[in-house]
Amino acid sequence: MPQRRRTETPAPVFAALGDENRLRLLAQLGGGEPLSISRLTAGSGISRQGITKHLRVLAGAGLVRSSRRGKESLWQLERRRLEEARRSLDQIALQWDVALDKLRRFVEEKT
Amino acid sequence: MPQRRRTETPAPVFAALGDENRLRLLAQLGGGEPLSISRLTAGSGISRQGITKHLRVLAGAGLVRSSRRGKESLWQLERRRLEEARRSLDQIALQWDVALDKLRRFVEEKT
DNA sequence: ATCTTAGGCAACTAGAAGGTTGCCTATCCC
DNA sequence: GGGATAGGCAACCTTCTAGTTGCCTAAGAT
Numbered sequence: 001m002p003q004r005r006r007t008e009t010p011a012p013v014f015a016a017l018g019d020e021n022r023l024r025l026l027a028q029l030g031g032g033e034p035l036s037i038s039r040l041t042a043g044s045g046i047s048r049q050g051i052t053k054h055l056r057v058l059a060g061a062g063l064v065r066s067s068r069r070g071k072e073s074l075w076q077l078e079r080r081r082l083e084e085a086r087r088s089l090d091q092i093a094l095q096w097d098v099a100l101d102k103l104r105r106f107v108e109e110k111t
Numbered sequence: 112m113p114q115r116r117r118t119e120t121p122a123p124v125f126a127a128l129g130d131e132n133r134l135r136l137l138a139q140l141g142g143g144e145p146l147s148i149s150r151l152t153a154g155s156g157i158s159r160q161g162i163t164k165h166l167r168v169l170a171g172a173g174l175v176r177s178s179r180r181g182k183e184s185l186w187q188l189e190r191r192r193l194e195e196a197r198r199s200l201d202q203i204a205l206q207w208d209v210a211l212d213k214l215r216r217f218v219e220e221k222t
Numbered sequence: 223a224t225c226t227t228a229g230g231c232a233a234c235t236a237g238a239a240g241g242t243t244g245c246c247t248a249t250c251c252c
Numbered sequence: 253g254g255g256a257t258a259g260g261c262a263a264c265c266t267t268c269t270a271g272t273t274g275c276c277t278a279a280g281a282t
Contacts, residue, residue, distance in 0.1 A: 011131045017200075018126025019240085038258060048259075050241055057239090071249040071258050082200070089197045130270090149228060159229075161271055168269095182228050182279040 010088035013081060016061035021046065022054050026077065029064060034074035121199040124192055127172035132157065133165050137188065140175060145185035 016022060021044070028040060037055070041048045055075055058064040062081035066073050127133060132155070139151060148166070152159045166186055169175040173192035177184050 009131060009134065011129055011134055013129075014125045014134075015129025018122055018124075018129045020120055020122050021240090023120065023122055023125075036258075046240085047242065049243085049261095052259075053240070068259095073259070086197070086200045089193070089200055132270090147228075157270085158272065160231095160273085163229075164270070179229095184229070 010085055013061045013063065013085045013088075016057050016063055017085070019054070019057075021050075022058055025051070025054055025058065026063065029075060029077045034067070034076040036072040036074055038072070040075065121196050124172045124174065124196040127168050127174055128196070130165070130168075132161075133169055136162070136165055136169065137174065140186060140188045145178070145187040147183040147185055149183070151186070 017026075024044070025040060029035060037048060037051055040055070041051045044051060055064060055066070059066065063078055064075050065078045066075045068074075128137075135155070136151060140146060148159060148162055151166070152162045155162060166175060166177070170177065174189055175186050176189045177186045179185070
């Protein structure tokens with residue numbers, strides 16, 4: 001049996017996604033190429049430190065990962081967690097659909 | 112032409128989802144049956160006002176909707192917004208997959 | 223009429239989040 | 253070695269957030 005892990009809520013991941021700047025960062029990293037902090041900062045409208053903080057929040061949620069190369073730190077997406085988040089949403093949506101369906105059928109029955 | 116709406120970021124929806132208590136509320140409402148605030152408060156560990164606030168955050172993100180019946184206000188899920196959020200995630204994930212694919216193919220080409 | 227139950231509103235608090243700036247370190251380039 | 257470039261760390265400020273409590277109003281139930 002595949003050892004069901006502890007309930008493990010998706011809330012922190014959603015929280016990490018709940019910010020414009022961070023979504024933008026993810027989009028930039030979505031290009032596939034690992035990017036440096038300076039690169040990510042350019043044209044962002046906020047300071048380098050600000051970007052660093054956001055990246056760390058994303059890393060905390062497991063959505064990105066960094067590695068050093070020389071004087072720069074390169075950031076890239078971590079796909080596993082995002083997939084999990086997507087599955088969570090799908091599941092919520094599904095549960096939801098089922099519920100609505102049940103309700104609709106119930107109503108129709110009564111007609 | 113279907114009048115492309117302004118970019119409309121999913122961030123607020125994710126932010127609303129980024130909280131345990133709110134996820135729990137959504138789960139409860141996922142039952143399909145509209146529930147009153149008292150009902151949702153029972154056994155939640157936080158106060159009625161706390162629950163009310165969370166519900167309003169969810170409503171602000173368009174995820175739930177309320178209606179009054181007599182002395183109680185009944186809350187239920189609003190599905191459209193959740194679907195939008197799901198699509199956003201799918202899109203990020205997709206962009207990602209494409210990028211990784213491109214990268215992989217690039218690497219293989221060089222081999 | 224009055225008691226009880228369901229909620230709304232407002233004020234307040236503690237702590238987290240988003241952002242800044244200043245300064246220090248490491249690396250690269252000449 | 254010495255200047256430019258890339259970041260890290262820490263302190264700080266302000267705004268938002270999660271939660272509380274107290275008190276008031278509106279329905280229902282008797």
